[in-house]
Amino acid sequence: MINDGTLEKLKILAGAAKYDVSCASSGSNRPNTGKGIGNASPWGICHSFTEDGRCVSLLKIMLTNYCQYDCAYCINRRSNDIPRTAFSPAEIVELTIEFYRRNYIEGLFLSSGVVKTPNHTMQMLTKVAQDLRTIHNYNGYIHLKSIPGASPEMIREAGLYADRLSVNIEIPTEQNLKLLAPEKDYPGILQPMGIIRQGILENKENRRKYRNAPRFAPAGQSTQLIIGATADNDSQILTLASSLYRQQNLKRVYYSGFIPVNSYDKRLPMLVQPPLIRENRLYQADWLMRFYHFKVEEIVNDNHPDLDLELDPKLSYALRNPWMFPIDINKADYELILRIPGIGVKSAQLIIAARNFGRVNSGQLLKMGVVLKRAKYFLTCNELSSPTINEIRPEGLRRLFTEQTKGKKKDRNYGQLKLF
Amino acid sequence: MNIITYDKTFEGFLTAVFDCYDKKLTPITFVGFTEFQSILFGKEHPVITDAFKADRVWKGLHKKLSDTGCKMLAIDFLSELPDVELILYRYIRKVLESNVSIETNFGDSCVLEIYQLFKKVSRETERVRMFVRFQKTIDNIYFASFDPQYNVLPLTVHHFESRFADQSWIIYDTNRKYGFYYDLKSVNEISFDSSKIHPVTGTLDQSAFTEDEKLFQKLWKTYFKEIEIKERHNPSLHKRLLPKRYWKYLTEKQ
Ligand code: SF4
Numbered sequence: 001m002i003n004d005g006t007l008e009k010l011k012i013l014a015g016a017a018k019y020d021v022s023c024a025s026s027g028s029n030r031p032n033t034g035k036g037i038g039n040a041s042p043w044g045i046c047h048s049f050t051e052d053g054r055c056v057s058l059l060k061i062m063l064t065n066y067c068q069y070d071c072a073y074c075i076n077r078r079s080n081d082i083p084r085t086a087f088s089p090a091e092i093v094e095l096t097i098e099f100y101r102r103n104y105i106e107g108l109f110l111s112s113g114v115v116k117t118p119n120h121t122m123q124m125l126t127k128v129a130q131d132l133r134t135i136h137n138y139n140g141y142i143h144l145k146s147i148p149g150a151s152p153e154m155i156r157e158a159g160l161y162a163d164r165l166s167v168n169i170e171i172p173t174e175q176n177l178k179l180l181a182p183e184k185d186y187p188g189i190l191q192p193m194g195i196i197r198q199g200i201l202e203n204k205e206n207r208r209k210y211r212n213a214p215r216f217a218p219a220g221q222s223t224q225l226i227i228g229a230t231a232d233n234d235s236q237i238l239t240l241a242s243s244l245y246r247q248q249n250l251k252r253v254y255y256s257g258f259i260p261v262n263s264y265d266k267r268l269p270m271l272v273q274p275p276l277i278r279e280n281r282l283y284q285a286d287w288l289m290r291f292y293h294f295k296v297e298e299i300v301n302d303n304h305p306d307l308d309l310e311l312d313p314k315l316s317y318a319l320r321n322p323w324m325f326p327i328d329i330n331k332a333d334y335e336l337i338l339r340i341p342g343i344g345v346k347s348a349q350l351i352i353a354a355r356n357f358g359r360v361n362s363g364q365l366l367k368m369g370v371v372l373k374r375a376k377y378f379l380t381c382n383e384l385s386s387p388t389i390n391e392i393r394p395e396g397l398r399r400l401f402t403e404q405t406k407g408k409k410k411d412r413n414y415g416q417l418k419l420f
Numbered sequence: 421m422n423i424i425t426y427d428k429t430f431e432g433f434l435t436a437v438f439d440c441y442d443k444k445l446t447p448i449t450f451v452g453f454t455e456f457q458s459i460l461f462g463k464e465h466p467v468i469t470d471a472f473k474a475d476r477v478w479k480g481l482h483k484k485l486s487d488t489g490c491k492m493l494a495i496d497f498l499s500e501l502p503d504v505e506l507i508l509y510r511y512i513r514k515v516l517e518s519n520v521s522i523e524t525n526f527g528d529s530c531v532l533e534i535y536q537l538f539k540k541v542s543r544e545t546e547r548v549r550m551f552v553r554f555q556k557t558i559d560n561i562y563f564a565s566f567d568p569q570y571n572v573l574p575l576t577v578h579h580f581e582s583r584f585a586d587q588s589w590i591i592y593d594t595n596r597k598y599g600f601y602y603d604l605k606s607v608n609e610i611s612f613d614s615s616k617i618h619p620v621t622g623t624l625d626q627s628a629f630t631e632d633e634k635l636f637q638k639l640w641k642t643y644f645k646e647i648e649i650k651e652r653h654n655p656s657l658h659k660r661l662l663p664k665r666y667w668k669y670l671t672e673k674q
Contacts, residue, residue: 002635007642014646035585047550048672050648053657060647098636101562101587102554104671137586259651274651350532353524364527 027219036137067113107141118149129161342375421462450505
């Protein structure tokens with residue numbers, strides 16, 4: 001089945017899929033039944049890292065890069081004159097299994113351009129997953145892209161074989177999506193999300209009652225937002241993300257700095273570099289919402305619609321709210337300790353545990369992994385009496401921290417030019 | 421000035437703990453029988469591994485520590501750090517002598533050290549799971565070699581056994597010169613003539629592998645190259661995430 005032609009196809013269809021940044025393989029727990037191939041581990045495993053520093057966990061490819069849609073931000077849009085090809089389901093199945101057996105990957109992430117009809121495309125994707133599961137007894141991870149416009153039945157079918165389903169929103173506001181992707185609309189994206197959400201909830205209920213009920217997308221669903229292809233601000237982006245986490249139970253929202261692929265299209269901004277720092281800040285903010293008990297309006301709001309590019313969002317929050325510091329680490333609640341810049345989830349947990357045995361001092365904090373040269377301005381403990389944010393003032397600290405980071409980041413050379 | 425010599429097994433170490441208590445010894449170091457040199461100042465106390473004594477200590481620890489807490493000790497031991505026995509010994513004494521559980525007293529540097537070492541060894545275990553690459557041999561065995569910083573191969577066996585249940589495989593530690601072989605039924609420890617392992621590539625001679633092995637390696641390398649987004653090229657981040665010492669074993673970095 002696999003031959004030299006496969007190599008050429010792989011080049012084209014891996015290249016076509018690489019702009020979807022999701023590569024997570026976590027959240028599923030599929031045992032290897034009946035001595036088949038593979039299992040899915042709940043925490044996910046990265047198997048390599050690309051030279052741009054992204055995790056390689058899944059064989060991320062497109063079934064085909066033919067597409068009848070014309071989304072402005074996409075390399076595969078129909079008006080682009082690029083080499084096009086398609087895999088047969090059997091080729092993908094074989095590639096997945098052979099890569100998996102060599103421990104190159106955790107599984108498959110399959111997406112596709114829209115060919116014939118959305119339902120037809122979705123059916124092809126599902127067929128690959130179904131063959132892997134039912135013919136080859138493959139229990140590794142499978143992530144399928146849900147094709148915009150596919151029917152509810154098709155999506156439900158896909159969820160029976162996939163660990164994760166994703167519908168990409170791509171553009172953070174509805175009017176800009178309409179502008180850049182005329183064939184798509186928000187209802188067409190949110191409806192499948194609702195169906196997946198419903199499927200997952202029902203399945204959980206069923207599996208509580210019947211332990212052997214088949215799984216439905218056990219690793220949940222995710223989506224991607226493209227950053228910097230439109231003028232949408234960080235507040236709009238994070239508010240959307242926050243509502244997706246709360247209302248659609250999404251596992252992950254990915255932020256993808258726009259790579260200027262179709263520079264001829266005048267609807268797109270001229271970017272010299274993808275907005276990588278901004279993308280990084282959005283991930284940090286997302287992290288604060290998911291693991292640090294931050295509400296979205298504490299991170300961005302009408303007064304601060306955009307994240308600070310010079311400082312991480314937690315530090316930036318602290319400088320805007322000096323009144324809550326210094327925090328006494330021997331008395332404060334866990335949630336409050338998490339707000340101290342330089343203290344992460346792990347060290348916060350260590351502090352809480354250690355407090356049961358006696359007061360914690362700065363030497364101990366340092367050993368626990370607290371970044372004291374940052375945290376010291378925001379906390380008090382047993383003996384520490386260095387000046388805090390109240391003496392140095394937020395402006396002073398801001399100067400101090402931005403100078404520190406400038407020294408460090410010289411080599412990163414992230415630049416961006418916005419021309420809106 | 422007591423120097424404990426023993427067989428370098430975990431059971432041997434637990435026996436040594438028993439003997440130290442029993443004979444009221446204060447150890448200054450623990451070394452393997454073969455490592456002991458009489459120029460070291462101190463009195464040698466050879467320990468004969470004894471399942472009964474080891475079990476007594478292990479049970480005693482279970483009374484004071486959670487299961488995870490006990491497991492951490494066994495995992496820390498695999499770090500093979502030169503003074504790991506002393507680190508463990510100091511901790512065990514504290515645990516046994518305290519009336520309350522001190523397991524989560526992270527303000528105590530002994531306790532924190534045990535926990536942090538556990539994290540390090542676990543990270544290396546995870547890297548074996550991540551970076552091991554199998555190559556298919558003409559005998560239909562998927563072969564992988566590796567030289568983890570710590571002696572963590574035993575901690576990965578369960579993972580590979582449940583994942584690759586329908587293929588025979590070998591994972592070999594080229595530095596410690598032993599490995600594990602799964603023959604579709606069970607996993608057994610093996611070791612073979614180290615001249616079979618090429619000192620530079622760290623793997624078997626190319627003639628040992630099947631024809632299509634080369635094809636799949638080529639496909640994988642092509643894939644790996646193709647998915648990089650050139651506009652995001654970031655070699656320093658790449659090296660931080662994928663440290664150079666693993667490259668030798670990574671098909672995509674050849
Ligand atoms: S539908 Fe998907 S593949 Fe087709 S142009 Fe739009 S984003 Fe690209």
